[in-house]
Amino acid sequence: MARNKYPEETHQLILDVSTKLFFEKGYDQTSLQDIIDRLGGLTKGAIYHHFRSKEEILIAVVERLSEENNREMAEVRDDPSLTGKEKLEKMFSRSLTNPKQKEMFAVTPNLLENPKLLVYYLKMIAYTVVPDYIVPVIRQGAADGSINTPYPEELADAIMLLTDVWVNPIIYPMTDSQMTNRILLVNELLKPMGIELIKQDMIDFMNECRRAQAGNSGSEQKKNS
Amino acid sequence: MARNKYPEETHQLILDVSTKLFFEKGYDQTSLQDIIDRLGGLTKGAIYHHFRSKEEILIAVVERLSEENNREMAEVRDDPSLTGKEKLEKMFSRSLTNPKQKEMFAVTPNLLENPKLLVYYLKMIAYTVVPDYIVPVIRQGAADGSINTPYPEELADAIMLLTDVWVNPIIYPMTDSQMTNRILLVNELLKPMGIELIKQDMIDFMNECRRAQAGNSGSEQKKNS
DNA sequence: AACCCAAATACATACCGTTGGTATGTAAAA
DNA sequence: TTTTACATACCAACGGTATGTATTTGGGTT
Known part of the structure; x- marks a missing residue:
């Protein structure tokens, strides 16, 4: 050959x-x-x-992975029928239920043990996703009145950090109940700006799950120490 | 020798x-x-x-660096004269004005170009700082009524991520005005829980600075792309 | 208190397999 | 005939190990 x-x-x-x-x-x-x-x-x-180096392979890997995601984000961003707030909420629910992420979660130990990959992911978010997809949506929300903030750029960045990094079991290993709590907290943090990442029925559902697991999840947190 | x-x-x-x-x-x-x-x-x-390996040197380096910081945090945590909210605010203002951080900032290019070190810093926060120093303070605040949240552990984690990582020029390179905006946004996000990381006079001061720089900071953001 | 000696300590030296990367060769395609 | 898409052979530098060697330490003896 x-x-x-x-x-x-x-x-x-x-x-x-x-x-x-x-x-x-x-x-x-x-x-x-x-x-x-x-x-x-x-x-x-x-x-x-x-490829010119091992690191260039990594860059190409991350870029290829994010291309599909970016296409989906662009689709939502350019949908003329939605308000800024609605677009943001749609983006979040899509990333939560992303099947590719779940698939990866199965084989990836934890990105904290994979520093270079994690950092490229963070850079991708900070330098591409946020400015190209999130900021325009927040700006639109600020303009159409559905999102209320004097700092659209910073809010975009903070939202992505909280939802795509902090609430991400591939990066931070956590139990289901911890993840639920994080999502509920983020939801509360963003409420004053008019953003509801998850709807009330979803909250009810999660709370039910929490109550169901309340018995055996009490001492769960001490495992990490 | x-x-x-x-x-x-x-x-x-x-x-x-x-x-x-x-x-x-x-x-x-x-x-x-x-x-x-x-x-x-x-x-x-x-x-x-x-040392047993190069990586063990790194671990020792990070641990030695954080020891002094941890002592200061413990001091605030164990101060019986402060409410939970006051302790949190004191911790934040201390980390903002930390002279050692400023010193490091002068020589460190940017932790996003230093993945292993960044990740050890993140781990230190997630696995030591948050559980040992922030969670107790938030719990106290929830108990003494100065902080209002149903998710003390998660709130502790989110606060540290926002204040010690996101608002950290050593990790994310940013202009002074961007940093000001981030701090103001974090302040707003945490207000509903009763937390005021920065006082009104500090906000006024920052806003003045922003107004003073308003002329030349308009197109600053495009530099990153 | 002085002495002795074996064990432990604090390194130096020499060596090793792997690694990312390069220089060059070569056959197939354009 | 030139360019492309590789294969082959080679390299310096890297993190790590095995071993050697003075020096110090600690405990027993006198």
Whole structure:
């Protein structure tokens, strides 16, 4: 096998393999040899033909992962039938129920053990997601009266930090009841601005779950210390 | 020089040198040889006698740095003359004006370029600072009526994330006006719980600064993209 | 208190496998 | 014929280990 007629396939293969390894083992713990071993006969030459460094692979991995997400965000952002507030709430509920996230959660130990990947995720949020998708929506909300804040840019940033980072079991390991509490707290924090990330029926449902688990979740928190 | 009669001096020297390098160059970009070169004649043997790995040096560096901070936090936490709310506000104003942080800010490029160090900082907050110092204070505030929340543990965590991470120029590079806005926003978010991180006179002062800079800070944000 | 000696300490030196990265070669495609 | 898509061979630097060696320490003896 000297040369592939469709090099894009090789490019994607490298990204596929790297994505899996970076999430399963962590970026630092994944060596180029690990990647090569799963490339089915290809060698280091192939990798360095398609990418300039190991870190460039990571960048490409994160970008490819976020592309689909960004498309969905753009779709909501550009929907002319929704207010700013409604768009924000839709974005949140979508990210909560994102099947790809759940899928990843199954294989990823915890991004706190994967510092480089975590940081690229944080950068993606701070430098792309927030300015391109969240800020416009908050601005619209401020304009159409559905969101009330004198700091739209900062609010956008804070919301993403709270909802996409803090309330994210892939980053911070936590029990279901802890996650429920975090969501309810974020919901309360944002209420004065007119934002309701979760609807009342969802809150009722979560509270029911909490009550049901109340018996055995009491001493759960001490496990972490 | 075969052996030091006071090995603790060597131990501290290694930590001193490593701290400086880890912050200036970043953990990944600092090699053991870089450390050795600044040890004044000591060799790799000395390092591996005092520490089991490069990562253990980092852990020791972070722990030593946070020890002083933790003592100060404990002092406030155990002050019997303050309400929970007052303790929280005191902790925040102390961390804002911390001279050591300012000193570090001068030499540290930005913790987003220093993933391992950033993550250890985040872990320190999540697993030590929050449970040991913030949660007790919030709980006291909930008990003495000065803080109003049904989720004391989660609120403690969220507050630390917002105040010690999000509003931290060492982690997120930002202009003075951006930082001012973030602080004002956090202040507003926490107001419904009875917490006022900054007093009205401080807000007035900041707003004055904002008005003074209003002319040249308009297009500042586009620089990041 | 002085002495002795074995064990532990505080390093130095030499060495090792792996790692990310490069330089060069080569066959197929354009 | 040039460019592309790799393979092969090679490299310095890295974190880490194994071993060697003075020096100090601590406990027993005198």
